[in-house]
Amino acid sequence: MIVVKVGGSEGINYAAVAEDAARLWKEGTRLVLVHGGSAETNRIAEALGHPPRFLEHPGGLTSRLTDRQTLEIFEMVYCGKVNKMLVELLQQRGVNAVGLSGLDGRVLEGPRKKAVKYLENGKLKVRRDTYTGTVERVNTHLLTLLLDHGYLPVLTPPAISYEGEAINTDGDTAAARVAVQLQAEALLLLSNVPGLLRNYPDESSLIPRIPAAEVAAYMTHAEGRMKKKVLGAAQAVQHGVGRVVLGDARVEAPITQALAGRGTVIA
């Protein structure tokens, strides 16, 4: 079993991901595909006159400010546009894919954040009206049911809160949670960089290997969204996933290349 997360930044080669996933699937690899959609969400939100806003949190992480209108735009892009595009690409390659959000069958479940702390002009502020949260539980029953009957699950945020609300959640840490719950041999986090770079954005400074116990020491090299990938990777390895590879989704055969160790391997 492998869990593959494909990011939603510019430059992702979705056709290559689908092609590679289809080949592995037909060879008998059990596979769950997880995806993002952030760049396209930004574009659609702009076009709809509700431009994206991001919050900077204490500690350096950032996240999308997800009010109810943003949540609905998020769902349109992640669940409607990107998810169905990936399902279509897989179906065209003979794979019987089934798209799911975290709401469907409560696949990704967790608490909605009651208060989101963020920094504005150096001051700590709080918002209580956002639809965001973290994944604590994975409905492996539905994923396993589909896999056992020949359906490849294609999974996307949002997740669902314990009260049944759709909540925006980070796709990388959600994928890590899925990999842990399914006890995957490998979790691949593929994006538009070759892996963790010592000097971002210099791609020749790729860090090829990080021992799981030393992840904290490498966090200084993680820029922006890469921080959550490295954190998710460390969590996954600590909870029994064989290895995590931060790999490149812009290339041909991106899954096979990551499985072969191209990228940053955390084990």
Next chain:
Amino acid sequence: MIVVKVGGSEGINYAAVAEDAARLWKEGTRLVLVHGGSAETNRIAEALGHPPRFLEHPGGLTSRLTDRQTLEIFEMVYCGKVNKMLVELLQQRGVNAVGLSGLDGRVLEGPRKKAVKYLENGKLKVRRDTYTGTVERVNTHLLTLLLDHGYLPVLTPPAISYEGEAINTDGDTAAARVAVQLQAEALLLLSNVPGLLRNYPDESSLIPRIPAAEVAAYMTHAEGRMKKKVLGAAQAVQHGVGRVVLGDARVEAPITQALAGRGTVIA
């Protein structure tokens, strides 16, 4: 087993549909929910600068002109916004709903139209670049698998062509096909009118009952989208569905009311 189709026109009471579906589901009714999204698709398409266009076909039926960009907007609204909204409403009422498009698991499959004939200023024209088609096959395996394991399927167009392309398809006739394949006792087609009206839009002119063999005689009363509902209804009854009710989705307990015979009953 009942199949409930909820339209996508203005005025639909989605919360009442979800509430009623949840009550019936918890009482043990096997249920598949199918939905539309046309009015919201028109709004989003306008907002994105790609306003909707409709084709008038010989015979009087109309359909959305679905080029590739329209198809993607269609997917965003039907699969992303409306589908996830219904799944969320059901989850909040304790029902483990799973949203599916016709692409997912190839639930709704059929041929893509090679040529769409339409009238423009009285002249017959043809377009070959549209993503539209009709549903010929229903993957009852996936629907039954989900139902047997406690998941309520919430199904929406698009369908998938035999070549694996997403295709816009009429939701009413798709729901009729699902009802036939599942040998449903009842198919409910709920929209923003009380049923088939003798003198549209005079709601007091409701036709309460149509014998299936006499549907053709009533087609003159069917306006716009109602034509496809009446055609779908007749097909369903002819192929073994116990009865079809054209009912009102603006009221409280819309499913229960339609099951009780409120609306236009075709049997």
